[in-house]
Amino acid sequence: MTKLQFNAMLIKTITTSAMLLLAVIILSPFLWMLSASFKIQADIFNYPIEWIPQELNWRNYATVWGEKYQFVQYYWNTIKITVFTVIGSLLTSSLAGFAFAKLNFKGRDFIFLLYLATMIIPSQVLLVPRFIVFDYVGLVNTHLSIILPGIFSVIGTFLMRQFFLTIPGELLEAGKVDGAGYWRIYWQIFIPLAKPALVSLLILTFTWTWNEYENPLIFLRDTSLYTLPLGLTNFVDENGTDYTLVMAASVSALVPLIVIVAFFQKWFVEGISNTGMK
């Protein structure tokens, strides 16, 4: 090993250690949350911070998941809404994205531009009229009021279009020559090729829907319909100053999602990189 290579390695090792330290600092709110969730109320603000509690107190979790609160219900509601939204938006987005990228039809680019333009509309502009209409047709206080608007994703269409653009148009022509209709070309040629993009969109939509707060806050009234974020705020309202309980509830709401996203991080990163959209 030359001196130069050694120096490069040394620098790399030092920066890696520095970055790991920074990573721990970035993660410290989560670490604090985790450790606080196992403490008893009297110890929570002890300083120096006891990152590892002297004894693990599981009682907070027992309370959070006990019969008095509806965390199981919140989870179930969130899963239900998320699954329907994800499936629906994958379907409509891949259909529209395919057409916008690969089919020539009149007004295509104009419609697509309008699509893009809708992305700058703040959700507040849409929430008021949506609430009025949903109230009128009886959708307020149902899960459909969250699922329905979520199914038609402009960002999803954008992501799928960008992906389909990278697939050579010859595949479409070849399909046509073989006598396949557009549906078969879409379903049997393009969808199998689009798996990476679909997985990216899946994990993105999953996360957004799972974490959605403003829509459920406005449209859902009964606590039995609440999603996880809403249930969590509800829990905090009831147990405001019992911070250890609140932290156990936060861990219960956060950790499963964090594990899933960390597991799928490659797809997630690709999805964000390809759309640049939140």
Next chain:
Amino acid sequence: MKENIAGYLFILPNLLGVFFFIVLPLLFSLYLVFMDWDYLKGFSGLTFAGLDNVVRMTKDEYLGRALVNNAVFTAVTVPLAMVTGLMLAVIINRFVYLKNMLRTIFFLPYVSSLVAVSIVWSVLYNARSGPINSFLRDIGISNPPGWLASPQWALIAIIILVAWTYIGYTLVLYMAGLQGIPKDLYEAASIDGANRATQFFKITVPMLKPTSFLIAITLIISTFQVFAVINIMTQGGPLNSTMVMAYHIYLQAFQYYKMGYAATLSWLLFCMIFIVTLVQWRSQKKWQQHF
């Protein structure tokens, strides 16, 4: 011809949804700007108001505060998240082992539920005995900030938290952008004797312009709409120091049921976002490369 029909059929499901859940509400909302609606009376509470709602904005004591707070919030949060994300991306991209692991860690805050994160930070910020202030006292700051309880510090506290969540987003996009810069540019520059700093400012930053533009636009749009953090942590307080447009609109619409006025405020927010986006777009035609 056949392709025309197929094209329309393929976009139809999505188009219908966009029409019913975006275009129609948008038009309805514009109509509401000119109406007064006592919502609790149902449709009979709907009366024509002309420009009353617009005039009312000039007398709204919260509006000025909300606009200033929104401007400050965006103007600080976006550059903060962008600069931090860029620096981390450059370092992680070139000078570390465990690249993927580090990237995953840094973007965990971004994918976490903002609700849960806000709740955790509320406790961290606890002025009397929270861990942040305990730490500050420990390192010799005898009078640490009151954070969420203090009118001077509440907005800053929120900015820190939100920037923390956005770093993962800017980092991921910048890392993707860095992959697109040809390596030989740096080699040529170092042969010419350019040092690391010069390379960063003369190659990295200009080459990342499209990425920066994309990040700036998306972050500006989303920071203008900041809501969840405010609703959970401060409810616009203390003393309106964290009052922002989205929260003001929410209160008007869903606490006081002033639908017409809420719609008017939301259009003001929309106009602001529209103008900022337009100005940015004009100043950076390069964005079009992205399509």
